[in-house]
Structures are given as C-alpha cells and as structure tokens.
Amino acid sequence: MLRNYRPEDVDQVLQIWLSASVQAHSFVEPAFWESKLEDMRNLYLPASETRVFENASDIAGFYSLFNDTLAAIFVSPEYQGKGIGTALLNDAKCKRQTLRLTVYKANRSSISFYEKQGFVVMDEQVDEHTGYPELAMEYRT
Numbered sequence: 001m002l003r004n005y006r007p008e009d010v011d012q013v014l015q016i017w018l019s020a021s022v023q024a025h026s027f028v029e030p031a032f033w034e035s036k037l038e039d040m041r042n043l044y045l046p047a048s049e050t051r052v053f054e055n056a057s058d059i060a061g062f063y064s065l066f067n068d069t070l071a072a073i074f075v076s077p078e079y080q081g082k083g084i085g086t087a088l089l090n091d092a093k094c095k096r097q098t099l100r101l102t103v104y105k106a107n108r109s110s111i112s113f114y115e116k117q118g119f120v121v122m123d124e125q126v127d128e129h130t131g132y133p134e135l136a137m138e139y140r141t
Contacts, residue, residue, distance in 0.1 A: 002091050005050035005062065012059040013052065014040055020074040027106050028130050044071065051091055053084050063088045070101040089117050097141045105133040114139075 005013065014037055021033045048064035048071055061075035061084045070092055075084045092099060103110050105124070119137040127134045 001054050002051055002087065003054060005045070005052050009052055009059055009062075010041060010045065013045065013050070013062050016059065016062060016074050016076045017072065019077055020080075023077050024107055024110060025104060027104075027132065032130065048072070049095070051088070053088055055079065055084075060084050061088055063092050065092060065095060065099075068096050068098050068100055070099050073101075085113065086117070093117075093139065093141065099139040100136065101138075102127070102134045102136050105135055111135065111137075 017040060018033055018037060022030045025033070044066075045064065048066045050062055050064040050072075052059045053061045053075075059076075060079040060082075061073075063073040064071045070089075073085065073088055073092070075088070099119075100122075101114070101119070102125070103114060104127070105111075114137050117139070119139045121135050122138045123136040125134055125136060126132070
C-alpha cells in the first residue's frame with residue numbers, strides 16, 4: 001500500500017536508504033552514506049514530499065520529490081525485484097508532469113530501470129559530493 005510519509009517512519013526509511021545506497025553504490029565507501037544519515041533525517045526528508053510503500057507493518061520502499069526532482073527512490077534490499085520500485089515510480093509520475101533525477105553512471109541496473117520506465121538521458125555531470133560521474137535523466141508525461 002502506498003501512503004504519505006509520517007514522521008514516525010523516519011527510522012525505517014533511513015535504514016532502507018542506507019542499506020540500499022550501500023548495496024547499489026558499491027563503488028562509494030559505505031562511510032560516505034553513513035555520514036549523510038543526519039542530513040537525510042534533518043534536511044532532505046523534511047524538505048521533500050515523500051511517499052512510502054508499506055507491506056503489512058514494514059516499509060518496503062519510499063520515494064522523495066523535491067519540486068520536479070525525484071530526489072530519492074529506494075526499495076529495501078529484501079523487497080527488490082517484486083515490483084515495488086515500479087509502483088513507487090508510477091505513483092511519482094502521477095504527481096508531476098516532468099520528473100528529473102540523477103543516477104551514478106556506474107549504477108547500470110538503475111539506469112536500465114529508469115530507461116524502461118520512460119526516462120531519457122539529458123546530460124552527464126560529476127557528483128559534487130563523491131566525484132563520480134552521473135547521468136541526469138528526465139521523464140515527461
């Protein structure tokens with residue numbers, strides 16, 4: 001079930017974000033992601049429109065929108081491959097006419113997922129926080 005994020009979801013959402021970030025970005029040191037937890041908690045989540053996918057009493061995934069940017073979309077590793085990411089992304093697509101995102105160029109599986117969902121590469125840049133190349137992608141309804 002998709003629903004709006006509530007403040008009491010924060011610990012589950014942060015755990016999903018951390019575990020999925022470490023798994024999907026093995027080329028970035030886990031310590032980098034761990035160092036960003038408090039920013040996620042205190043800056044990024046409060047500033048974003050966030051929705052969660054709840055499976056029974058567990059949160060299986062979430063996405064965050066900041067204006068027209070899909071700032072985050074993560075599925076807990078144990079729930080990946082079950083259609084939750086697609087459900088989250090379809091929900092986000094209903095919220096905006098245009099969605100933009102950035103994804104690390106080395107994250108081939110996510111790039112493939114976004115392309116299958118109708119996103120196109122618009123530009124290539126370097127992530128200012130990690131120094132790794134990333135692609136800027138866009139979806140239009």
